[in-house]
Amino acid sequence: MNKHERELFELVLGCQITVRIIPKNTTDGLGLEQQLQELACPACGLCVAVKSNEKWLLLEDVLTSSSKHGWLPATSCADKVVHYVLSQILYNMFEIQDVEMQEVFYDLPDPADAVNILWLQGKAIGFYTVKLKDSVNEATSERYAMDTLDTAYIQPSHRRCGHGLAMVQEFVSSRIGKEVGFSAPISSAMRGVLEQFLRDNPAWRESMWEVSGTGGDGNRKLLWLSLSAKRKLQDHNSCNTAGKRSRLEEGRPECSSTSLSP
Known part of the structure; x- marks a missing residue:
């Protein structure tokens, strides 16, 4: 996710969006090649996207x-x-x-x-x-x-x-x-x-x-x-x-x- 897209999320949501890396030992059962990452606000916990296998996806896209x-x-x-x-x-x-x-x-x-x-x-x-x-x-x-x-x-x-x-x-x-x-x-x-x-x-x-x-x-x-x-x-x-x-x-x-x- 590029800088412009992140800034757009922050503007719309009013949150300071940051990348959160999920410890790999908590997701071993998922069988992922890379660690799972979340684009989320550390203050309120709101998450807008996840990164899996080097690709960022909005939550709605993951569930579709x-x-x-x-x-x-x-x-x-x-x-x-x-x-x-x-x-x-x-x-x-x-x-x-x-x-x-x-x-x-x-x-x-x-x-x-x-x-x-x-x-x-x-x-x-x-x-x-x-x-x-x-x-x-x-x-x-x-x-x-x-x-x-x-x-x-x-x-x-x-x-x-x-x-x-x-x-x-x-x-x-x-x-x-x-x-x-x-x-x-x-x-x-x-x-x-x-x-x-x-x-x-x-x-x-x-x-x-x-x-x-x-x-x-x-x-x-x-x-x-x-x-x-x-x-x-x-x-x-x-x-x-x-x-x-x-x-x-x-x-x-x-x-x-x-x-x-x-």
Whole structure:
């Protein structure tokens, strides 16, 4: 990117744009020949372009491919850069993590992870990554007990359009008859998607697990039972809250929780 283009960005955005070099050890899984670079404002974190393999590209151009549509595996270096932009740039710039909703920042996938990108009319709008069965957790040297969906993301402008359910269906479609996992913590939004999927597909209720670590014995819970238990707790708490509000509105003293029928 030449000096004139950088000055134009600074004029339009009102930011002091600088080149930020990403440490290569953080992007080894991308398979890039050169270190990834970002053109970004160090003060506000706004990023406008990335440089991969000696070529600067605007973020919009990175996320555009007129020939792609649907959930596709990320197999090329260009695909891996797409995932990087979605998970490490756009998400961090525009999303606010809600701890109570079990939302967290995304780690970059390990080299052995499977990465899938959702393309909609030539635009990359989401992704999910999978820890494959028997792959090694580098932190513990343990092997994953089953294929485990580790991270997932859909851009805010495309949520509530059925893409979450389509993602789960795409993930399990090639794993019929096998056990599959979903890494904890599972966000509240993802729990809602999984609950809807299991309501519509009861055959999967004994094969889908909430996984901690690598999902070995003692580190997994049957997802349908976990979701059902959480739903019952939420319903119980909602009933208690409604009951307390009603008693307060009627001017009667509150009863202790032990006086309520189950």
